[in-house]
Amino acid sequence: MLTTLPPLFFITAALCVLLTGISKSGFAGGLGVMSVPILSLFVAPQFAGAVLMPILLLMDLWICGSSGITAGIGRPKWLS
Template structure:
């Protein structure tokens, strides 16, 4: 697994925007990290490199946002996401690298469409639920699935949470705790798929 200087620059930028996204300032921009990295390394290596970094960021985030998350929402979203992670892991196990790249391309297009559709829409304000909680299962599972393939679970989650009318602070805290939970949950699945190697772990360490 080798990258030239431009690859390292783009990868470092991808990690930076992921950190900004985790802080609550960048929405779901962190979903761009794996597609960027996959321009230089395989998508399987890219997700393996990013997962330890994401978990480290999550540990910082949950300390900052402790006690502010909407646990009534998370109690529905997280179990659904676990089902999505299991399904995504099965897909990862049977898909070729070429198919994974194709899936990443589709996820990237959906990510871009999500960003365009939500332009100008703020977070929070007057709480007004416009999306029923029944959607939590579908959106949670979708977030778990896309997060397993490319750490891009933001759009499905935001489709649901933005429609729940949560105040900004509660919204950000809920996303932080959601991704902290599912990133930890992905760890045993990635281990079972043998995605980690000495090279990916070393690269994760260098990028932290």
């Protein structure tokens, strides 16, 4: 499947992940929700969501493990 995707898809996917990351940090407002529709211009919406979902989950786990959420109780045992 990856060999049949146009190279512009990978560039767009990288920009969508960057846009979503900036949006999650609070700088771009709600522009992060546009990532799946933008990727849907190249592939099916289900595949676009499947491409972005693991990246977004890893971003959330990384932030939860290193942010103030765990500052009062220490690092979670599953991260150590």
